[in-house]
Amino acid sequence: MSARDDVLARVRAAQAVEPLPDGPTPRDYRRHDDRRLPELLDLLVERLTDYQATVHRGDDATTLVRSVLGGRSLPSLVVPDGVPDAWRDGIPGGIDLLADDPPLSAVELDGVGGVLTGCRVAIAETGTLVLDGGPGQGRRMLSLVPDYCLVMVTADQVVGSVPQAVAVLDPSRPLTWVSGPSATSDIELNRVEGVHGPRTLDVILLG
Amino acid sequence: MSTFLGLPAPPGAPPTAPPGVGHLRGDRPFPEAAADALADPQLRHNLGRATRTIRGKRNAVVAELPDWAELRAAGAAIKDDVLAHLDTYLLQLEEKVTSAGGVVHWARDAAEANAIVLELVLAAGATEVVKVKSMATQETGLNEALAAGGVSAWETDLAELIVQLGDDAPSHILVPAIHRNRAEIREIFLRAMGGVGRAADPGLTDDPAALAEAARLHLRQKFLDAEVAISGANFAIAETGTLGVVESEGNGRMCLTLPRVLITVMGLEKVVPTWQDLEVFLQLLPRSSTGERMNPYTSTWTGVHPGDGPQEFHLVLLDNGRTAVLADPQGRSALRCIRCSACLNVCPVYERAGGHAYGSVYPGPIGAVLSPQLTGVAENPSLPFASSLCGACYDVCPVAIDIPSMLVHLRERVVEDKRAHSRIPTSEQALMSAAKWTMLRPGRWAAALRAGRAGRVLGRRRDRIGALPPPLSAWTSTRDLPRPPEQTFRDWWVSSNGGHAEDGGT
Amino acid sequence: MRVALFVTCLVDGVVPDVAKATVRLLRRLGVDVEVPLAQTCCGQMHINTGYAGQALPLVQQHADAFRGFDAVVTPSGSCAGSVRHQHPALAARSGQAGLQRQVEDLASRTYELSEFLVDVLGVTDVGAYYPHKVTFHPTCHSLRVLRVGDRPLRLLRAVQGLELVELPDAEVCCGFGGTFAVKNPDVSAAMLSDKLRHVLSTDAEICSAGDSSCLLHIGGGLSRTRAGVRTVHLAEILASEPVPA
Numbered sequence: 014m015s016a017r018d019d020v021l022a023r024v025r026a027a028q029a030v031e032p033l034p035d036g037p038t039p040r041d042y043r044r045h046d047d048r049r050l051p052e053l054l055d056l057l058v059e060r061l062t063d064y065q066a067t068v069h070r071g072d073d074a075t076t077l078v079r080s081v082l083g084g085r086s087l088p089s090l091v092v093p094d095g096v097p098d099a100w101r102d103g104i105p106g107g108i109d110l111l112a113d114d115p116p117l118s119a120v121e122l123d124g125v126g127g128v129l130t131g132c133r134v135a136i137a138e139t140g141t142l143v144l145d146g147g148p149g150q151g152r153r154m155l156s157l158v159p160d161y162c163l164v165m166v167t168a169d170q171v172v173g174s175v176p177q178a179v180a181v182l183d184p185s186r187p188l189t190w191v192s193g194p195s196a197t198s199d200i201e202l203n204r205v206e207g208v209h210g211p212r213t214l215d216v217i218l219l220g
Numbered sequence: 221m222s223t224f225l226g227l228p229a230p231p232g233a234p235p236t237a238p239p240g241v242g243h244l245r246g247d248r249p250f251p252e253a254a255a256d257a258l259a260d261p262q263l264r265h266n267l268g269r270a271t272r273t274i275r276g277k278r279n280a281v282v283a284e285l286p287d288w289a290e291l292r293a294a295g296a297a298i299k300d301d302v303l304a305h306l307d308t309y310l311l312q313l314e315e316k317v318t319s320a321g322g323v324v325h326w327a328r329d330a331a332e333a334n335a336i337v338l339e340l341v342l343a344a345g346a347t348e349v350v351k352v353k354s355m356a357t358q359e360t361g362l363n364e365a366l367a368a369g370g371v372s373a374w375e376t377d378l379a380e381l382i383v384q385l386g387d388d389a390p391s392h393i394l395v396p397a398i399h400r401n402r403a404e405i406r407e408i409f410l411r412a413m414g415g416v417g418r419a420a421d422p423g424l425t426d427d428p429a430a431l432a433e434a435a436r437l438h439l440r441q442k443f444l445d446a447e448v449a450i451s452g453a454n455f456a457i458a459e460t461g462t463l464g465v466v467e468s469e470g471n472g473r474m475c476l477t478l479p480r481v482l483i484t485v486m487g488l489e490k491v492v493p494t495w496q497d498l499e500v501f502l503q504l505l506p507r508s509s510t511g512e513r514m515n516p517y518t519s520t521w522t523g524v525h526p527g528d529g530p531q532e533f534h535l536v537l538l539d540n541g542r543t544a545v546l547a548d549p550q551g552r553s554a555l556r557c558i559r560c561s562a563c564l565n566v567c568p569v570y571e572r573a574g575g576h577a578y579g580s581v582y583p584g585p586i587g588a589v590l591s592p593q594l595t596g597v598a599e600n601p602s603l604p605f606a607s608s609l610c611g612a613c614y615d616v617c618p619v620a621i622d623i624p625s626m627l628v629h630l631r632e633r634v635v636e637d638k639r640a641h642s643r644i645p646t647s648e649q650a651l652m653s654a655a656k657w658t659m660l661r662p663g664r665w666a667a668a669l670r671a672g673r674a675g676r677v678l679g680r681r682r683d684r685i686g687a688l689p690p691p692l693s694a695w696t697s698t699r700d701l702p703r704p705p706e707q708t709f710r711d712w713w714v715s716s717n718g719g720h721a722e723d724g725g726t
Numbered sequence: 727m728r729v730a731l732f733v734t735c736l737v738d739g740v741v742p743d744v745a746k747a748t749v750r751l752l753r754r755l756g757v758d759v760e761v762p763l764a765q766t767c768c769g770q771m772h773i774n775t776g777y778a779g780q781a782l783p784l785v786q787q788h789a790d791a792f793r794g795f796d797a798v799v800t801p802s803g804s805c806a807g808s809v810r811h812q813h814p815a816l817a818a819r820s821g822q823a824g825l826q827r828q829v830e831d832l833a834s835r836t837y838e839l840s841e842f843l844v845d846v847l848g849v850t851d852v853g854a855y856y857p858h859k860v861t862f863h864p865t866c867h868s869l870r871v872l873r874v875g876d877r878p879l880r881l882l883r884a885v886q887g888l889e890l891v892e893l894p895d896a897e898v899c900c901g902f903g904g905t906f907a908v909k910n911p912d913v914s915a916a917m918l919s920d921k922l923r924h925v926l927s928t929d930a931e932i933c934s935a936g937d938s939s940c941l942l943h944i945g946g947g948l949s950r951t952r953a954g955v956r957t958v959h960l961a962e963i964l965a966s967e968p969v970p971a
Contacts, residue, residue: 016325140514
C-alpha cells in the first residue's frame with residue numbers, strides 16, 4: 014500500500030472509532046467593522062505607529078513621497094512596475110532608481126537602499142498592510158531584501174477588520190501581510206525592530 | 221478491575237510515532253528532569269521573567285477584542301470539522317496544490333518524512349538548506365537526518381539559531397531559547413558563528429539589538445546562497461491549496477521567497493477547510509502567541525507563482541502518530557492545537573520546570589497531552605502527571621482544548637497500560653484499591669479515620685508533624701502536616717448529637 | 727429546604743473544625759443542615775490519579791448518600807468541582823443511564839459554600855466578626871472549574887473588623903494538585919515557595935481559602951517559615967462571632 018493510501022486508511026479508521034461532532038461552524042464573531050472611514054483611518058495610523066511604523070498622512074502623494082524619501086538619504090530605490098506617476102514624480106533626484114525588469118537577483122537587491130510599493134488592503138484594527146504582488150507592488154522579494162520599505166496606502170484600501178480583508182484578498186496570489194517592521198522578541202522577550210526584513214517601515218496614507 | 225473505561229487499542233488501530241527517530245521522548249521521567257531546572261536559579265529567573273512578560277501582553281490584546289469568546293468557539297469548531305472530514309480535506313488539499321504546480325508527498329512517520337526531504341534536497345543538487353522554524357521537522361529530527369545524508373541545515377529563526385549554535389535543545393514552542401539570557405547568547409554567538417559562516421564581530425555587546433544585528437549579518441549570506449528552503453506551515457487551506465506561515469523576523473519570508481526550491485513539512489491536522497477560516501486563525505494565533513494584534517509577517521502562497529518565489533514546491537504531509545491521536549475520542553481534540561504556546565506561558569509547572577523537562581519538542585501543558593498520545597502512553601508515562609490540574613491552560617487555549625480533562629484521561633491510560641504489562645500491582649494500585657475498599661463502607665471509613673489519629677503521637681510537641689518516612693516524606697520535606705484531630709467530624713457529629721449537645725442548640 | 731453538608735474526607739479526618747464552623751454558620755443563617763453519615767469520599771483522588779474505574783462505585787455511593795436533599799453544600803471548591811463536572815462525565819462514560827441521571831441531578835444541587843451563601847441564601851453579610859488582617863487565595867478549582875468569581879471576597883469584605891489585603895498573583899496555583907504534590911514534589915515545592923512569598927508580602931496575619939487541601943499545603947509551608955502567619959478556612963472566618971460581653 015502506498016503511504017498515501019495507508020495514511021488515508023488510518024484517518025478513516027480513527028474517525029470510525031467514534032464519530033466527531035459535525036455541523037455548521039458558528040461564526041458569531043464580528044465580521045464587519047461598522048466604524049466610519051475617518052475613524053478607521055485614525056485607528057490604522059494609531060496601530061501602525063504602535064508597531065513602530067512611521068506614518069505620514071496627506072492628499073498630495075508627490076509632495077509626501079518627496080518629503081519622506083528626502084529624509085531617508087537612500088542611495089538607490091527599486092520601484093516596481095505599475096507605480097503611479099504621482100508617486101514616482103516625488104522621488105528626489107540623486108536616488109538611483111531601479112526597475113525590476115529584467116528581474117533583479119537577490120544579491121543585486123541586497124545592494125539596493127530601499128523599495129517603494131503599493132499594497133492591496135490595509136486593516137485598521139491590527140495595523141496590517143497586505144501586499145499581493147499586483148500593480149505597483151512587484152515580486153515578494155522587492156519588499157523584503159532591501160533594508161528600507163515605503164508602503165503607499167490609499168483611504169479606499171482601508172478596512173476595519175481581519176474578516177473584511179480576507180474577503181477582498183485573492184488566495185491564488187502570493188500574499189504578504191506586514192504589521193510593522195521585521196521584529197524579534199527572542200532575546201529575553203525584548204522586542205528588537207529589524208532582523209531580516211526591512212528595519213525601517215514608512216507608510217504614506219493618502220486621503 | 222480490568223478496563224472498564226480505558227479503551228484498549230482495537231486491532232487495526234493507527235500506529236503511534238515509531239521510536240528511534242525524532243524528538244518526542246525524553247530519556248528521564250519528568251520529575252527527575254524538572255529537578256535540574258529547579259536547581260538552576262538563572263534558568264528560573266529567565267523563565268519567570270519571560271513568561272510573565274508574554275502573559276501580560278497576551279492578556280492585554282485579548283481583552284481588546286469584544287468577540288474573543290466567539291472567535292474561540294469558531295476556532296474550535298473549525299478544527300473539529302477538520303478532524304471529522306480529515307480524509308476529504310487532505311485529498312482536496314492535494315488536488316489544489318497539485319493543480320497549482322506543487323507536488324504532494326505523504327509520510328507515515330518521521331523516518332519516511334525525513335527520507336522524502338533528503339531525497340528532494342539531493343535531487344536539487346544542494347548540500348546546504350535554510351530552514352524556517354518548524355515544529356514538525358523538529359519532531360521528526362530532520363536536521364540530524366539531513367546531516368547523516370551529508371546536508372547541512374541552517375536554522376534561521378533567531379531563537380533556533382541560538383539553540384543550534386549552542387548545541388542545545390529548544391525549550392519553548394514560540395521562543396525556543398527562552399532559557400537563555402543575553403549574556404549567554406552573546407557568548408554563544410562569539411564562540412560558534414565563525415565555525416559555520418560569517419563570524420560575529422569580536423566587539424559584540426549583549427545589547428539585544430546588537431545580537432539581532434549579528435544574526436542578520438550571519439544569516440544574510442546563507443539566504444542569498446540557498447538553493448533549497450525547508451519550512452513548516454501554520455495552515456493549509458483545502459479549498460484553495462494555499463499554505464501559510466506566520467512569523468516575525470522575516471527569516472520566514474527569506475526562506476519562502478529567495479530559494480529556487482521550497483519543501484514544506486506539515487502535520488496532517490494543519491489543514492483548514494476554507495480561505496474564510498483564515499479570518500479566525502489570524503486573529504486567534506498572533507494574540508495568543510506573541511501577544512500582538514498581528515505578527516509582523518504572514519506569508520501565504522499557492523503552489524508555484526511564476527516569476528515570483530520558488531519555482532519548485534513540495535508539500536510533505538506527516539502522520540507520525542497523529543492518526544493514533546485521532547483514534548482516541550477523549551484525546552483527539554489535542555489535534556486542534558495551533559502551536560500558539562499560550563498554555564506554556566500560563567502554566568505554573570512549565571514556568572518552574574522549563575521546556576527541557578518534558579523531553580519532547582512539545583513542552584508545557586499541550587506537550588503533556590500531545591507527546592504521550594503521539595508516542596503511546598507507555599513511552600511518556602510521567603507527562604500526564606506533570607500538572608497540578610490548575611486549569612489555567614484551558615482558559616487561555618484559543619481553540620478551547622480541555623487540557624486538564626485530557627490529562628486525567630491520559631493518567632487512566634497510563635494506569636491501564638501499567639496494569640496490562642504487569643500482573644503484580646504497583647504500590648499505588650494497592651493503595652488506591654485499599655482506599656476504595658475502605659471508602660465504600662462508611663463503617664470501615666469511620667474506623668480508618670479514627671485509626672489515622674494514631675498519627676497524633678508524631679506531632680505531640682507542637683501540633684505539627686515535621687518529618688515522615690517515604691513516600692510521605694515527599695510531603696514533609698518542605699511542608700509540615702497538622703497533628704491529627706482529637707476526634708473526626710463524624711464522631712463529633714454523632715457524639716454531640718449534631719453539635720446540639722455541645723452548644724446548646726444555638 | 728432540606729440541606730445536606732458534604733463534609734469531604736479530608737475535612738472529616740484532618741480538619742473537622744472546618745465542618746463544625748460550616749454547621750455553625752449555616753445554623754446561624756437559619757439553615758438546619760443535616761449530615762448524612764453514608765458519605766465518605768467523592769473519589770476525586772482516584773479520578774485524578776488515573777483510577778476512574780475504582781472511582782465509579784464511589785461516585786455511585788456519593789450519589790446515594792445525598793439522595794433526597796434539595797441542596798448539598800460543601801466547604802471545598804475542589805470536591806464541589808469534582809461532583810459537578812467529573813461525576814457526570816464519568817457516569818456518562820460508564821453507560822449506566824440511571825446513574826448518569828442521578829449524578830447529573832445531584833450535580834445541579836451541589837454548591838461550594840460561597841456559592842450557597844450568595845446564590846441560594848442570597849446573603850453576603852453573614853454577621854461575622856473577625857478582627858484580623860486577612861489575605862485570600864482563591865484556589866484553582868473554585869476559580870476555573872466552578873467559576874465562583876468574587877463571591878468569597880464579597881463575603882469577606884462584609885465581615886466586621888476584617889481587613890482584606892490583596893494577594894499578588896492570587897490566581898496562580900499554590901502547587902498542591904492532589905497527588906501532584908507527591909509525584910512532582912520539587913515542582914510543587916517551588917510553586918509553594920512562590921505562593922508563600924506572595925502571602926508573606928501582604929503582611930497578613932491570616933491566609934484564607936475555600937479549600938482545606940490547598941490550605942493544608944500552604945499552611946504546611948507557612949509553618950516551616952516560622953513567620954507566624956496562619957491558615958484559616960473561609961468557613962471558619964464566616965462562622966466567627968464577637969465574643970459576648
